[in-house]
Amino acid sequence: MTIRNLEIFVEVCKHMNMSKTAQNMMISQSSVSQAIHSLENEYGIRLFERLNHSLFLTNAGKQMLYLSAQILKNIEQLDTRMKDASFCNTLSIGVCTTIGNCLIHPLLEHCRSLYPDTRILVEITNSKALEKKLLSAKLDLAIVQRTKRSPYLEHIPILEDQLAIICPKNHPLAGKTVELRELEQEVFIGREKGSGTEMLLEHAFSSSSLSLNIGWVCNSIETVKQAVLHNAGIAAISSYLVQPDISSHQMGMIQVRNLRLNRQFDLVFHKDKIRDTCFQQFVDTCTGLGMKGMDNLILNALQASLPETPDHQKKYE
Structure with missing residues (x-):
């Protein structure tokens, strides 16, 4: 195993394309293939499998990628760490x-x-x-x-945290306790894909066979709050983050009967x-x-x- 082979392997994982890897690293495609074969032969494993002309990492490849990235990161930082x-x-x-x-x-x-x-x-x-x-x-x-x-x-x-359903202070449901189905027609200010808040809210609706109506998608909590304050819809936000707004009566809160949006x-x-x-x-x-x-x-x-x-x-x- 050489550092160069690890660098080539990580670059292949980045693009999942050997010809593009060769082009980016300014080496021949045969050199890329040779580096991958060298690692596979040394450990007796397969790092990639090819399906429909596309590369996919095997389980061994995923382990190799994590460890290789850690090794290369440490090598990259070595000189800096020694000087600073x-x-x-x-x-x-x-x-x-x-x-x-x-x-x-x-x-x-x-x-x-x-x-x-x-x-x-x-x-x-x-x-x-x-x-x-x-x-x-x-x-x-x-x-x-x-x-x-x-x-x-x-x-x-x-x-541990609990989501609160917030709404404009003059919203008809502000301060009320409702059934979840009553929120099916409300426009929600949502979060981006991958947000834990969004996944928890989607699960609550889907497990009750209800549809979640997302009108906006925001990538920051402050943007979500501003959208609610300006009557663009309602939203689910950490109870920690809306306590000041609820206490100061800047926005309202909707209680949902038999629903606890708890998370850890x-x-x-x-x-x-x-x-x-x-x-x-x-x-x-x-x-x-x-x-x-x-x-x-x-x-x-x-x-x-x-x-x-x-x-x-x-x-x-």
């Missing part, structure tokens, strides 16, 4: 949009108070995209909504991940706080951001 000591204390984490809006800031503030020399890089996107990045070694850890588990990822539950957020990382000091510190911090501690971090941050009024004080007592 700050990189030795760097952790790259990803968080889904809900966590990015309610938990990550107080959590990072808490982490900085415990280990100020650790540099934590954060990427915010949807849960599905983050899981793909974990599997390709592009992130060290992630905090995502629990969905179908990958056998290659380890999950640690750290937070997990700290997730690859089972084969090398657990260095920075990694273990962050995991220990999250597990040490537990669900109650995470909940308190969010509520304290929300309370600190609100003006001091009797309504707000009563809400968080």
